[in-house]
Amino acid sequence: MILVETLLYLVRGGEVLLILKKRGLGAGLYNGVGGKVKPGETPEEAAVREAVEEIGVKPLQLNWGGLLEFWNFVDGGVESVHYVHVFTSNSYVGEPRESEEAIPQWFRKEEVPYDKMWEDDRYWLPVVLGGGRIYGRFEFQKWKLRRWSLYLLEEASQPLLDLV
Numbered sequence: 001m002i003l004v005e006t007l008l009y010l011v012r013g014g015e016v017l018l019i020l021k022k023r024g025l026g027a028g029l030y031n032g033v034g035g036k037v038k039p040g041e042t043p044e045e046a047a048v049r050e051a052v053e054e055i056g057v058k059p060l061q062l063n064w065g066g067l068l069e070f071w072n073f074v075d076g077g078v079e080s081v082h083y084v085h086v087f088t089s090n091s092y093v094g095e096p097r098e099s100e101e102a103i104p105q106w107f108r109k110e111e112v113p114y115d116k117m118w119e120d121d122r123y124w125l126p127v128v129l130g131g132g133r134i135y136g137r138f139e140f141q142k143w144k145l146r147r148w149s150l151y152l153l154e155e156a157s158q159p160l161l162d163l164v
């Protein structure tokens with residue numbers, strides 16, 4: 001099973017909005033707002049739709065924070081691969097409210113509850129909240145983190161393709 005998904009972090013000054021997920025993958029953990037990109041949608045459209053569905057907020061502008069791969073292995077085989085586009089937004093309309101899926105809660109960026117989140121978040125989320133863009137690959141065995149690599153994406157200082 002290969003899935004393309006989104007994660008969105010609303011930012012308000014020094015605070016970030018997380019949701020306590022009530023159901024589905026990661027229930028009981030804090031996470032960003034997000035879910036699967038549906039056929040015909042762009043990742044940006046999916047991120048906006050999920051924010052409206054899960055917390056009743058409409059982001060007006062998204063910043064792309066990077067791409068993550070989550071590989072989950074079970075009994076030596078690949079159970080699922082998740083390609084996740086990460087976004088932040090500090091411009092949105094509406095006040096976050098609870099839904100059937102999620103309880104929203106603001107945290108100071110230094111007080112993000114990494115011990116109540118997916119194991120990978122502590123490695124890459126601080127970079128994204130600091131304005132960096134990342135690419136990461138995280139491998140899990142029955143959703144326990146086994147190995148990972150993480151790269152900071154930098155602006156290309158030279159043209160990648162010279163059209164002259």
Ligand SMILES: CNc1ncnc2c1ncn2[C@@H]1O[C@H](COP(=O)(O)OP(=O)(O)OP(=O)(O)O)[C@@H](O)[C@H]1O
Nearest residue numbers: 005006007024025026033034035036070084118120
């Ligand atoms: C393994 N380490 C991980 N670390 C951080 N975040 C992770 C994650 N693994 C999955 N995620 C995110 O968790 C959400 C699941 O969403 P999920 O409930 O399955 O999707 P969606 O809302 O579409 O579900 P429905 O099937 O419609 O209920 C989705 O944003 C996805 O990117």
